[in-house]
Amino acid sequence: MSATADPADKSNPAHRLGFSAGQVIQELGYDEDCDQELREGVEDVTGTELVDEDYDDVADGVLLWHREEDGDLTDALVDALDYLADGGLVWLLTPKTGRDGHVEPHEIAEAAQTAGLSQTSSVSVAKDWAGTRLASPKAAKSGKR
16 A cells, blocks of 8 residues: 555555544554554554554554453553543454464453443454454443544
8 A cells, every 4th residue: 555545545444443534543562463554554544654652642543453472451451541532442453363363352352341441343454453443431422433
């Protein structure tokens, strides 16, 4: 995907995440196995570069790449909330079933609930990655994206 891609291009996998132009998206858990096309797609949609864990301002959303061996998922979700704007979303990106590092759905649901988040939807976001949309109770009730 090129940096000049049309933000309205619906073939961009990032459109399924509901981000929009001008939003700041913090990326956590990045490693070489992350899907580069999805990352670039998010940047194309928002028109801004992804910011990393060193970002210390408010972000509109979070992409959290998490693999089973990455440690405690609840802790990772709580950390993802540190700089998240009110009504912001966390997209938990985990390897699909059968891929190394797959996280079981019941583990995601339990960790999300413990972190105070509501699981609102799950989508296939890339060849090897599934995305789970997590919202704070306030964002889930208001329908904010």
